[in-house]
Amino acid sequence: xxxxxxxxxxxxxxxxxxxxxxxxxxxxxxxxxxxxxxxxxxxxxxxxxxxxxxxxxxxxxxxxxxxxxxxxxxxxxxxxxxxxxxxxxxxxxxxxxxxxxxxxxxxxxxxxxxxxxxxxxxxxxxxxxxxxxxxxxxxxxxxxxxxxxxxxxxxxxxxxxxxxxxxxxxxxxxxxxxxxxxxxxxxxxxxxxxxxxxxxxxxxxxxxxxxxxxxxxxxxxxxxxxxxxxxxxxxxxxxxxxxxxxxxxxxxxxxxxxxxxxxxxxxxxxxxxxxxxxxxxxxxxxxxxxxxxxxxxxxxxxxxxxxxxxxxxxxxxxxxxxxxxxxxxxxxxxxxxxxxxxxxxxxxxxxxxxxxxxxxxxxxxxxxxxxxxxxxxxxxxxxxxxxxxxxxxxxxxxxxxxxxxxxxxxxxxxxxxxxxxxxxxxxxxxxxxxxxxxxxxxxxxxxxxxx
Amino acid sequence: xxxxxxxxxxxxxxxxxxxxxxxxxxxxxxxxxxxxxxxxxxxxxxxxxxxxxxxxxxxxxxxxxxxxxxxxxxxxxxxxxxxxxxxxxxxxxxxxxxxxxxxxxxxxxxxxxxxxxxxxxxxxxxxxxxxxxxxxxxxxxxxxxxxxxxxxxxxxxxxxxxxxxxxxxxxxxxxxxxxxxxxxxxxxxxxxxxxxxxxxxxxxxxxxxxxxxxxxxxxxxxxxxxxxxxxxxxxxxxxxxxxxxxxxxxxxxxxxxxxxxxxxxxxxxxxxxxxxxxxxxxxxxxxxxxxxxxxxxxxxxxxxxx
Numbered sequence: 021x022x023x024x025x026x027x028x029x030x031x032x033x034x035x036x037x038x039x040x041x042x043x044x045x046x047x048x049x050x051x052x053x054x055x056x057x058x059x060x061x062x063x064x065x066x067x068x069x070x071x072x073x074x075x076x077x078x079x080x081x082x083x084x085x086x087x088x089x090x091x092x093x094x095x096x097x098x099x100x101x102x103x104x105x106x107x108x109x110x111x112x113x114x115x116x117x118x119x120x121x122x123x124x125x126x127x128x129x130x131x132x133x134x135x136x137x138x139x140x141x142x143x144x145x146x147x148x149x150x151x152x153x154x155x156x157x158x159x160x161x162x163x164x165x166x167x168x169x170x171x172x173x174x175x176x177x178x179x180x181x182x183x184x185x186x187x188x189x190x191x192x193x194x195x196x197x198x199x200x201x202x203x204x205x206x207x208x209x210x211x212x213x214x215x216x217x218x219x220x221x222x223x224x225x226x227x228x229x230x231x232x233x234x235x236x237x238x239x240x241x242x243x244x245x246x247x248x249x250x251x252x253x254x255x256x257x258x259x260x261x262x263x264x265x266x267x268x269x270x271x272x273x274x275x276x277x278x279x280x281x282x283x284x285x286x287x288x289x290x291x292x293x294x295x296x297x298x299x300x301x302x303x304x305x306x307x308x309x310x311x312x313x314x315x316x317x318x319x320x321x322x323x324x325x326x327x328x329x330x331x332x333x334x335x336x337x338x339x340x341x342x343x344x345x346x347x348x349x350x351x352x353x354x355x356x357x358x359x360x361x362x363x364x365x366x367x368x369x370x371x372x373x374x375x376x377x378x379x380x381x382x383x384x385x386x387x388x389x390x391x392x393x394x395x396x397x398x399x400x401x402x403x404x405x406x407x408x409x410x411x412x413x414x415x416x417x418x419x420x421x422x423x424x425x426x427x428x429x430x431x432x433x434x435x436x437x438x439x440x441x442x443x444x445x446x447x448x449x450x451x452x453x454x455x456x457x458x459x460x461x462x463x464x465x466x467x468x469x470x471x
Numbered sequence: 472x473x474x475x476x477x478x479x480x481x482x483x484x485x486x487x488x489x490x491x492x493x494x495x496x497x498x499x500x501x502x503x504x505x506x507x508x509x510x511x512x513x514x515x516x517x518x519x520x521x522x523x524x525x526x527x528x529x530x531x532x533x534x535x536x537x538x539x540x541x542x543x544x545x546x547x548x549x550x551x552x553x554x555x556x557x558x559x560x561x562x563x564x565x566x567x568x569x570x571x572x573x574x575x576x577x578x579x580x581x582x583x584x585x586x587x588x589x590x591x592x593x594x595x596x597x598x599x600x601x602x603x604x605x606x607x608x609x610x611x612x613x614x615x616x617x618x619x620x621x622x623x624x625x626x627x628x629x630x631x632x633x634x635x636x637x638x639x640x641x642x643x644x645x646x647x648x649x650x651x652x653x654x655x656x657x658x659x660x661x662x663x664x665x666x667x668x669x670x671x672x673x674x675x676x677x678x679x680x681x682x683x684x685x686x687x688x689x690x691x692x693x694x695x696x697x698x699x700x701x702x703x704x705x706x707x708x709x710x711x712x713x714x715x716x717x718x719x720x721x722x723x724x725x726x727x728x729x730x731x732x733x734x735x736x737x738x739x740x741x742x743x744x745x746x747x748x749x750x751x752x753x754x755x756x757x758x759x760x761x762x763x764x765x766x767x768x769x770x771x772x773x774x775x776x777x
Contacts (some may be wrong), residue, residue, distance in 0.1 A: 123721060127741045134530050151744070155527040235629065236618045244635065245723075296617035298635035298723035367531070434527075437742040439726045446725050450635050460727070468743055 027065065084114040085374050086139040088132075091122040091302075092325045093193070093361065096142075098390045105381045123300060126151070126437035133157040138368040140375040141382070143192060146180035146360040147426050151433035153183035159365040159372065162187045168383050172400050174360075175448055176425075181362045183430070189362030190383055191399035193391045195320035196344075196356040196419035197248060198412065203341045205231065205314050213343050215350040217256065217284075218441075220315075224292030227314035234311060239292035241307060241316035242285075244298035244449035247441035248357050249317045250285050252345050255355035255424050257281030262465055263440075269469035271462025273444070274455055282454045289449050297449040300442070309333035317345065319359055320416040321396040342412040344419035355417035360397075375460045431469050440464045473582045481570060517757075520750035527744040542751035551727075552735075552752065559710065559732040562641060567705040569649045571698070574656025579690075583663045586767075593658075600654035604714040611647045612722045634723030636741070647715045652708065656701050664690070696770075703767035713737070732756050 089099065103115045118139065126148055132138055133152065136230060144152060151160055161168065165187045165466055173191045181189025199220075206213075206223075209230045214220035224239030231237045241248055254260065258280025262269045289297070290319050294312065295304075305326045316322075323342065327334045345354040363382055365375045381387055388398040392406035395413055397420075407413040426432055435441070444461040448454055521542050523535040526711045546552045577596070578583050581589055599607075615633040623631050633639045667690065689699070713733040720726050720734065730738065736756060740749020 130527065130530065130741055130744065151527060156531040156533065157527075294630070296723065297632045298725070299617065434743045437744075438738065439742075443725045443727045446635055446723075450632070464727075 024256070071429070072104055083112055084116055085141070085369075085371050085378060086116045086314065087378060088118050088120050088139045088142040089123055090120045090143050090145075090361070092305075092328070093319070093321055093396070095324065095328060095394070095450060098387065099379045100289055101390065102378070102381050102387055105384075106378050109377055115378065121302065123302060124437075126433045129157075130437075133366050133368065136368065138366040140366060140369040140371055140383075141378050142364055142366060142412070144189060144362050144364060145436075146177055146189075146194075147359075147360045147436060148433040149180050149189040149364070150183055150428070150430045152364070153181070153186075153188040154430035158188040158369055159367050159369070159375075160186050160188060161190065161365070164376070168380060169400055172346040172402050173383075174399050174401060176358060177360050177362060177399060180360070181270060189364045190379060192361040192363045192382065193321075193388075193399055194358065194360035194397040196358055196397075196416045196423050197252070197317055198320055198342050198356070198415045198419050199315050199345050200308070200322050200326075201315040201341045201343065202308075202313065202339050204339045206341070213341075214346055216346050217348060219355060221288060221291065221348055224288065224315060228292050229293070230319045231314065236294045236307070236312050237314070238275065238307070238312060238316070240288055240295040241295045241304055241312045241313045242289045242293040242449070243295040243301055243304070244289075244297045244446035245442040246304075246317075247445045248301075248359075250282060250445050251424070252317070252354035253285040253288070254278045256262035256347060261471060262462075264427075269429065269466055271465045273465070274458035274462050277459055279455050282448060282458060285445075286448050286451075290451070293449075298446045304418050305332060309336060320412055321391075321394060323412055324394045324396070343413040347422075353422045355422050355424045358423035359419060427469065429469050431471060434468045436466055437462065438468060440468075483599065514757075517750050517753055520746055521754050524745055525747040525750075530744070530746060538747075542747045543755075545753050546748055547756070555730050555732055555735045558730075562645070562712070562731060563706060563709045566645055566648050566652070566709045567702060569645065570652035570656055570705050570709075571702055574653045574701075575660055575694075575698075577653060577657040578660035578664055581657065582664045596654035596657055599650060602651070604651060605718060607651055608647055608715045608718040611643065611650075612719060615643050617723070630722060634719055635725065637725070637728045640719065640724045644712075644715050644719055647719075648709060648712055652705060656705070659697060659701060660694060663694045667693050699770040700767065703763065703770060706763055707767065710760065711756070711765065 032407065035458065087099070087102075100118050103117065106115055107113070120143075125145070128142065128429075129142060133142070134157065165173075168190055174194055177189075177191030177194055178187070179189060181191060201213075205227060209223075209226050211223045211226060214223045220240070226239070228237060228239035231239075232349075237253070237311070251261075254277075257277045257280040259275055259281050260272040261278075262271050262273075264270075273282070292314075295307065301318070304313070304318065305322065308316065308326050309332060320342075323337075323340045326332050326340060327337045343358065346352065347354045363379055365372065365379060369375050385400060385403060388400050388403055389401055389406060391398040392403045395407065395410045395416075397404070397407060397413075397416060407416075427435075440461050444457050447457045476691050488640070522537060522539060523529070524538045524541075525535050529535040577592070581592060584592060612634075614620055617623070617630060617632045617634075620633075622633070623629055656750060671689060672685060675689055680688070711733050716729065716731050716734045717737070720729055726738065732752070736749050736752040739752055740746045
């Protein structure tokens, strides 16, 4: 019967299909390094900016190196400068610049740095660097520290870049989280810059009410996955993420203090935010450009991203203001998260010398000056004076005076990669019970930090 | 030399049938070798990983310690693993059921449509099928976007976060998985339907069989072999769903409450750098998949015996 033959040949065909399918999925789950998930490719907006073209036609092997920088923190012009400088020393070496997303970067670095075609120079968040230093994924730069800036390097980032007395991660830039706001909307609503956290909540509510005609408007833009925004609330209330007691990490998110802070955050979100309750902050500058934001907590370089020429809104510049998030009483600030990045050379890089030359350019005053001009805190102390002009820099400096950091552990990167904190804040944003969610997060964090 | 050997073999087959015949096995060898290389190595690596203490340090070259079945004990005593497993089974069952029912319905529709409408429907199905899972997921996720999605606009539900609630998260995921699964099922069943002799159907209707009776007593039994195989294949596919869930989780939603087995294994191994435990989860997954495949193979073998 014909039907049987169809079924049989179908079975044969589909068996083949099934075999093909099973291989890619099962192995990506277990054997690392072989198969990154398909999404990795999509979220990687790989761009290769114009470089001074290699002058010679076929010059030997090893004539290209790969540079990974993350997020929108480093504008393309900065990178072009670095590549031009690099090509002055090595005219026949091509620098392949690949821009990565911060979201999922730990997973991506885990697979990329251990593979045979590892990128040569990578950027790591200062909360993530220790994990890779401890694992031996990065090249030891201890002997070259002086050559790279030595004592001129920002101390807090040097600490993030040092593990077990050895120096791996070169400070790249720093930034305290601040509040970006719309000057024109403040004026229209007759609001002054808030001096206490209660005033900030009131300002957010008023902005939301006054701009109700704008769809999705946020008095304070707080997407659920932006867990960084939860930290000042937790710290201000006297809480913390986790502390070390007798050599063991103990989760503190469900402590009374932290719960108080998180409850305050929940109130902020319900009363003022129109941001997606499960969204992240990677597109917040677009919401800002869209006129949907009154205030938003963000890193100091955010105004630069808002006014970028590609997909930002340069004409918004005059309306962007920056202030340090206020504390409980006038004149104080809420503890700010001290963010920043480190640069490192992959231990597996086949071009150690070339990578080092590129690294040196990225740490040079000429390159770092660009950060200062942008309002980002450069990695070199000698350039700090250059930043002091702008409003953003003043706000950052003020915030940095009262800044805190995530638990200092080589396992912290795994906490970030497990999305424990975003999960918690998303749940709280959706109206879940704060104490219950915090306790769940505590248990998960303890399990990871204590190995 | 090569050709002469082959000639000998061929003659051997023709003349002395009872002798062991190495040629078929020889011909199988290249394919077998490729399979061993492609599947064998990752599988062995997976098994070794699951028996070792393997974290980020080991990934970058530190020697790994053998720990026996510790990783398996850990995952099997973890509530979250069982939750994820239950969730995966329910998700798989719902999706396979929907895919099969809707696929069969569309196949029957194709059988009744006129030439042009059928061509149009088939083109649509083809397009849905040929779209990469990643692209499809991203597009569906845009449709259900909290702020700018067309779904919220259509239903007038401004600001509804589809992905933040696990139930609506699975609703969106199910739409994507079923949407992508239907074309294959529909095409195959349609091919089967065209083989049912119209005389049989006509005779049945003359004898007074209602459309429903004709469906149950003629169509379903005739399609049974194909239905069986398609169901087992869909089970295999939907059990290991990864891309759709992973992408939706990055767009929104709470990872902890929406993980399915494939994503859970990935997050455990690569996300939290517990490659050892991730491998153990993957092995449990492989075992379940093998069990399901056996069911599939059995129905295939029976098929040939008919």
